[in-house]
Amino acid sequence: MPCTYLLLLFLFPLSACAKNNKAFIIIKGNQTILSSQSIFRLGFFTPSTNGSSSNWYLGIWYASSPNPVYVWVANRNRPVSDPDSSTTLQLTSTGYLILNTSRDGVVWRTENENPATGFRFSGSGNLILTGEYDSSPVWQSFQNPTDTWLPGMNVTRQTSFTSWRTPSDPSPGLYSLGLGPGFNEFQLLHNETTPYWSTGNWTGDSFVGVPEMTVPYIYTFSFLNPYTPAASFKYIVTPSSDSSPRLSRFVVDSNGQLKQWAWEPQGQFWNMFWLQPEDQCRVHALCGPLGFCSSKTLEPxxxxxxxxPKNAAAWGSTDYSDGCRREYDGCDGRDAFEAVGDLRYDGVVETSRLEQASKSVCEKRCLGNCSCVGFYYNGKSNLCRILLESPMNIKNSSSWTGTTDDVLYIRDRIKNSSKRSVSRGVIILCGVVGSISVLGSTLFALLILLRRSKKTKREEGDGFAVSNLKVFSFKELHKATNGFSEKLGHGGFGAVFKGTLHDGTSTSVAVKRLERPGSGEGEFRAEVCTIGNIQHVNLVRLRGFCSENLHRLLVYDYMPNGSLSSYLSRTSPELLSWETRFRIALGTAKGIAYLHEGCRDCIIHCDIKPENILLDSDYNAKVSDFGLAKLVGRDFSRVLATMRGTWGYVAPEWISGLPITTKADVYSFGMTLLELIGGRRNVVSDTPGGEKDEKEPEKWFFPPWAAREIIQGNVDLVVDSRLNGEYNNEEATRMATVAIWCIQDNEEIRPAMGTVVKMLEGVVEVTVPPPPKLIQALVSGDSYIGVGNGLSGTSCSEGRGCSDLLTGLSSPTGSRSSFGGKIPPSP
Known part of the structure; x- marks a missing residue:
């Protein structure tokens, strides 16, 4: 009998069975049941990715997710062996829900105070036991969560979300989330005692420290009775435009970070909105005693x-909490000390303090105490602090605020020098004799490995891709795009075509055909795998790629509402509302900030403009073409030449020859922001009054005039007049002011994209910016010499092409341009 219908059969007779003093079996063996709306599934599972584990758990997971995502686990501390028909989940005659096995008896049961007579598995993923009259629940999984916070789950001071021990072990881990002692914020705790991160206080509609947590058009948050022990907090998610449910969850990860995820139905994957703490080394005691933490490596x-590692097996499953141990044990006073740098550690360590002591005195004091594991020494103040306990989660001081001259010295064992000399002599002798016989066989083995490696590379084909990418053949994509017949657009990297996958799903995709890939197959695939692992709600998802002969193609999710550029023409048939514009601005900023600050390797987009901001079916912004600058490799200079041809987006430092930083993207974003506010392109080929020159159109540059009006407080003159005043004045002022901060001449003055996000959200105060001198020079026609911005010694005057600095284009000979002329008072 299909499990989908199993639930319907026992919903009604369940109460009667309980009254008749009979236990009712809900699940037996490998059976599963679906919740209403078929969103969640309840049953037994094993979290092992390779199927080697014999531990099974009763849990709830998403039914639609290709890879199981578990949201609740019952028997976290007592797994069962491979479930058979004797393993059951049942409602007892006494009104308790129990997990029973023939070998171990009852391994889990609910702790409801009143007996249950009914059972319900709701569409929100809540497992509910009801009383005799089906009134309020007598027990529910929402009040007994594990590591996942689902929509509709009411969080009180008794509620605690506790992480899994490891990604494959759902037993309670070391990290938990709950309401703080003031009942107006959430805290992440280590061992339920040590707080190491907080959301900040509740402001009425968001938390001070996590403004990105809320997405107003999706999430509705309610915080009842904050600042009191009766405080409770929950959130709900509004349905999508087609009334289908949006899936969302908060998870306390086994590494101690809090993450917010949202399901992307179009791409069939989970997108991470944000995570905190962003620096993984800020997680308390992550690497354990004497463990060193780094956020810049694959393994932290x-x-x-x-x-x-003290427990190598645990480290292999990403549980580092046991920390490290000395390779050589003992305490005979002949140890040495190695300087490991200006480092810090978590928690409090017992120390012994020596004033005005030399480094040698500090070493001797430590050697005389077997409890000493090392010491901090400050050469300027001659201050020594001897560590009598192992420091926890050691990390670079760059992860902390402030600077110090303290250097950490760790005690290490010195091997016996005479024994080492003897051993070395034996090794040399054995090496001379053995190398003659081994050399030949080694070379032979290397030849065999080389041949096998080449064969493997030829045969592995699709297996080269990362797990969430598909390797397409050129034939597949040629068929999907109907011979590359429907062209969506063309950019500096190549043309984009619409296609439909013939894999049974009929999914619409956008196929980008790179014209100048500039790298071999191995390099191309390696770069694609890097980009394929980058996922964010405001980045266009890469579904797969093709690297076949000379063909280099990328397959992206198709964005039905096209690019932002198509909505910025004054003749565009569709007018974006202010709410949509602000959402696009914020989403774009978050996407770029993720590329700059959220990825393991910083990615500079290099070509932020409306054409590269795509809109999904709900007009959510998706930054596209990120990472393509890396893909073009040796041919990058040719692409730069093309990008400089994009009027009005390129930062001045592109022309100066200085190294490009993330602030170049900030400049481009500021220019794009002005277009979004004004509902127009920054460069138009007509005069502001609409009069056309029959012989030759005049190019008019919008940002200089807009910058002047915004700084003077006349934002209403800059906002798109077609909105007829229907916009949020506070948001418009904030958004416009942020745009001017972004287009400052000196890149050091421009805010980082992470700060831009906070400025747009109103978390960081946005002050009045100074006038961008280069743009102001364009307004007045005055001469301008750049100082401190990479333009030193470059004069920009009415007679010389200031536009060259802004766009990288030299005006054609004989053409007229108003870049250096007087800007009319109103567009």
């Missing part, structure tokens, strides 16, 4: 030289 934890 490592052991300092001379030390080994």
């Amino acid at each position: 934890c490592a052991c300092i030289r001379g030390f080994l």
Whole structure:
């Protein structure tokens, strides 16, 4: 009998069975049941990715997700062996829900105070036991969560979300989330005692420290009775435009970070909105005693030289909490000390303090105490602090605010020098004799490995891709695009075509055909795999790629509402509302900020403009073409030449020859923001009054005039007049002012994109910016010499092409331009 219908059969007779003092079996063996709306599934699962584990758990997971995503686990501390028909979930005659096995008996049960007579599995993923009259629940999984916070789940001071121990072990981990002692914020705790991150206070519609947590058109948050022990907090998610449910969850990850996820139905994957703490090394005690933490490496934890993981098996499953141990044990006073840098650690360590002591005195004091694991020494103040306990989660001081001259020295064991000399002599002797016989066989083995490696590379084909990418053949994409017949657009990297996948899903995709890939197949695939692992709600998702012979193609999700550029023409048939514009601005900023600050490797987009901001079916912004600058490799200079041809978006430092930083993207974003506010392109080929020159159109540059009006407080003159005043004045002022901060001449003055996001959200105060001198020079026609912005010694006057600095284009000989002329008072 299909499990989908199993639930319907026992909903009604359940109460009667309980009254008749009979237990009712809900699940037996490998059976599962679906919730209403078929969103969640209840049953037994094993979290092992390779199927090797014999531990099984009763849990709830999303039914539609290709890879299981578990949101609740019952028997976290007592797994069962491979479930058979004797393993059951049942409602007892006494009104408790129990998990029973023939071998171990009852391994889990609910702790409801009143007996239950009914059972319900709601569409929100809540497992509910009801009383005799089906009134308020006598027990529910929402009041007994594990690591996941779902929509509709009411959080009180008794509620705690506790992480899994590891990604494959759902037993309670070391990190938890709950309401803070003031009942107006959430805290992440280590061992339920040590707070290491907080949302900040509730302001009435968001938390001070996590403005990105809310997306007003999707999430509705309610905080009842804050600042009191009766405080409770929950959120709900509004349905999408087609009334289908939006899936969302908050998770306390096993590494101690809080993450917000949202399901992308079009791409069939989970998108991470944000995570905190962003720096993983801020998670308290992540790497354990004497463990070294780095946010810049693939694995966050490592052991300092001379030390080994205390529990190598646990480290292999990403549980670093046991930390590191010295490779050599003992305490005979002949240890040495190795300087490991200006480092800090978590928690409080017992220390012994020595004033006005030399480094040698500090070393001797430590050697005389077997409890000493090292010391901090400040050469300027001659201050020594001896560590009598192992420091926890050691990390670079760059992760902390402030600077210090303290250097950490760790105690390490010195091997016996005479024994080492003897051993070295034996090794040399054995090496001379053995190398003659081994050399031949080694070379032979290398030849065999080389041949196998080449064969493997030829045969592995599709297996090269990362797990969430598909490797397409050129034939597949040629068929999907109907011979590349429907062209969506063309940019500096190549043309884009619309296609439909013939894989049974009929999914619409956008196929970009790179014209100058500039790298071999191996390099191309390696770069694609890097980009394929970058996922964010405001970045266009890369679905797969083709690297076949000379063909280099990328397959993206298709965005039905096209690019932002198509809505910025004064003749555009569709007018974007102010709410949509602000959402696009904020979403674009978040996408760029993620590229700059959220990825393991910083990615500079290099071509932010409305054409590269795509809109999905709900007009959510998706930044596209990110990472393509890396893909073009050696041919990058040719692409730069093309990008400089994009009027009005390129930062001045492009022309100066200075190294490009993320602030170049900030400048481009500011220019795009002005277009979004004004509902017009920054460069138009007509005079502001609409009069056309029959011989030759005049190019009029919008930003200089807009910058002047915004700084003078006349934002209403800049906002798109077609909105007829229907816009949020506070948001418009904030958005316009942020745009001017972004287009400052000196890149050091421009805010980082993470700060831009906070400025747009109103978390960071937005002050009146100074006038961008280069643009103001364009307004007045005065001469301008750039100082401190990479333009030193470059004169920009009415007689010389100031536009060259802004766009990288030299005006054609004989053409007229109003870049250096007087800007009319109103567009």
